[in-house]
Amino acid sequence: MSFPGVLDIDWNVMAPAVALLITAIAALVFGLSSRDSRGPAAVALLGVLTAAIFTVAHLFSGNEGAASFGLRYLGDVPATALTLVILVGTAIAILVSWDQLERGGMGQPEYYPLMVLSALGAVVMASAGDLITLILGLEIMSLPAYALSAWRTRDRQSEEAGMKYFLLGAFGSAMLIYGTALLYGASGSFVYGAVAASLTGGGLTLLATAGGALVLAGLGFKAALAPFHQWAPDVYTGAPTVVVTFMSVVIKVGAFAALLRIAATVFPALQPWLLTALAIIVALTLVVGNLTALMQRGVKRMLAYSSVAHAGYLGLALLAANHGGVAAAAFYLSVYALMNAGAFAVLTLVMDASDQGDDLERFAGLGRTRPGLAAAMAVFMLSLGGIPLLGGFTGKVLVFQAAIDAGYVWLAVLGIATSVVALFYYFRVIAYMYFRESSHAPHTFRSAPARVAIVVALAGTVLLGILPGWWHTLLSVGPRFLAGN
């Protein structure tokens, strides 16, 4: 099949990304002239919502085959749906940051433009149909995120987090680029579908598989799969909590969106040991993430390791990418974005202005002093732990079922066994909030935008738990990715 001309641009597909780009520039220009960071926040929020409207319009237009630049920028259901998830996550992060930046003395005007740019990169990654677009997206996403991690200037921990993230992130990018070069060398193409097509008949599969392994490692860094996860807990602990709210959701969705597409198209054409390696990586991620999360006393660090653990559950879907794993992973990412961002949003309200004090003890008695906040946190914890009638449970069931269907029963068993551990450390937060008396002064900081963010996250988590059918059906449209083959 011949590829369409290079300059075929479907503006319906491009609209969300273009909207984000314009938003970033507008927020930056606006920020230069405003004293308060809330002005740029409003501009950024407006832009993200506009992009979300474009995304929803395209998602329901039924035009699943749309693409731009000769299948290098895709608008299929997974790309569009995950774009929406990224936008929702970004909107929540903006709302959470709204009052916190001023409270923590971090109100420099570049914050929101950088955040929107990073989200743009994640959107490009989710929509990428070839490896060059993927690299572009990855860099657009990562560079602002490095700066944001070090946002608390004159704070050693935050600076260290930014530096560490930058160094390890650059390492990950280098691996991705090297892997891309090898894949191109073996197949003579960058477009996923063409890479797979040229390798299916044989050819330089060892070279290509080595390239695939490097791509996996590079994206594994961003997705925080063990053993490439080591940056995550340190960066999450050091970076401002509002930034972690953004990173733990948007960057993970971007990385997994790219990984899913490559796992569904390119990996089946490579040598099978790559999938075995991936299975081992997933098993390791599940065990390391959950067991280390169990040992944490700080809630922020616990959530950091728990996000590693969730990468493991998503990894199960990655292995089953051609057995319903794509829809399962997209569903899981949708719920994960909501419940994880929600948990971090609550955390920002509990911690000090200087981002200190995330001990479990700080949550003691929250059920009495801030009943609404505690109830929301309880729902997020139960959902993260996979208790039914909340979205996290549906996501887990979908992911486990996909893994079992794909023949990875042992990994599903391991995943479920580690879920028991996970429920224990999530429930510990609830136990502290409700079963203990507070020994601290009650938390007084309140923020209306953050409350909106928590309510949105809460509503989404509950809705996807009680009525999961419509969203999963929507995600299941089309048997496989539009991959350009």
Added chain:
Amino acid sequence: MTAVLTILVPLVTAALVLLLRGSTLLTRLVAMAGAVATLVLAVLLPGSRPFSAEWLPGLGVSFSVDGNGAASVLVFAVALMMIPALLVALTRVEKGAAGFAALLLAAEAGLAGIFMARDLIVFYVFWEATLVPGLLLLGLYGGEKRREATAKYLVYAVTGSFFMLVGILALKTLSGAASFDVIDLMLVTPDLPVATQTWLFIGLAVGMAVKLPIWPLHSWLVDLNEQNHPSGAADVLGSLYKVGAFGFFAWGIPLLPAGALRVGPILLALAAVTALYGAFGAIGSTHLKRFLAYGSLSHMGIIGVGIFGMHLAGLNGAMYFLAAQMVSTGGLFLVGGMLYHRRRTFDLRDYGGLAKSAPALAALGLLVIFAFIGVPGLSNFPGEFMSLMGAFQNAPWPAAVATLAVIAAGVYGVNLYQRVFQGDGEAPVKDLDALEMYVLLPVVVGVLWFGVMAAPQLRRIEAQSQLTTLQLERVATPPMPGETLSLGGAK
């Protein structure tokens, strides 16, 4: 729709009660109205139409509930006991009574869902979700060591049910069933190879055995009951939430009959041990709540013997006993709460002679104790008798061991009455007040109803038990090649 409403009404009531939390009289009225409405719906369940709606079509899950069969009896028992439990919760819980009532109502909805689900995933959803109110009741309102008890309960229940989840998900993939609907599954799962069925059954059995509960997975129950709120209202829920036997009856055995036949004898032996162990535990207890926990553990052992005997009469009896013991055990916990209200202790050694100053309490206490130990004419007798009788047909030895527990029950039951109500206690106590009369009224009605009116309810259970025995027969006598031929020749 009746079946769906039986789940929705308590759930919506729970939400309302939480929202109203401020005004106490209105809260109480709303909570009681919701509970009464649920009881009315539960009475209407037999003959109601099944309900089914798409829930997660991509996975083959539909929200299917059916209030017929054993569910009609069990949901009735739950709804009946929720009324005295709520009455006690709304009057005897000093702080956060509204929250307590809301959790009880939420648990009622979950229990109704467990019993009525006709889709395996929906069953699991309710099974797991019902854990949360139980945990919160214990953790929020429990005694001094509530945190340890909560952690123990959480670990046991969640470990068990996650194993169950693996089994459930693998069940559909391996059998190639069209959906998680009970009929779709039952058609194909018995054809799975025996080894596969055995492994899957073990997976399901771990989760169900914890909630039966069966020795040696029982210890969460004793701590849960000991540490729960002293009013006994939360223990009513605890005695309702021993749903493992129902899981085996409605899902485990009919879905995986070959696996059940291979693993069943082990479980049968464990159940017999549980019956005896519980009885001796009760005899040796001096703490009233631990006493009751062990006594009910002994009952659960007998129920297990009835289930794993895998005989029609035993299955019928076990389900009937499960429903009946909800009333008698729950009622006894409420009596225990009334005793605590008077003396502020659960230590049986501090009691004695209460019959002199509180004759009505003693009389009703004796009635419920008699029901608890299985005196004929009262609630526990028909089910207990049938459970053991059924088991004797297929497995006389374990049944004989379990029967010893019935004899022991006579000892510890009479012993309990003597220790509390007879003898020469000094301090006089108040007799039953009007509220406590109202609390015990549904208990007395239930104890008599389940004791006398067994036949119609057993018929409804049997409609479902027959499915289970049919599935067992399907694998017990595989059609031999040539078998039909020789039979034809003999004619």
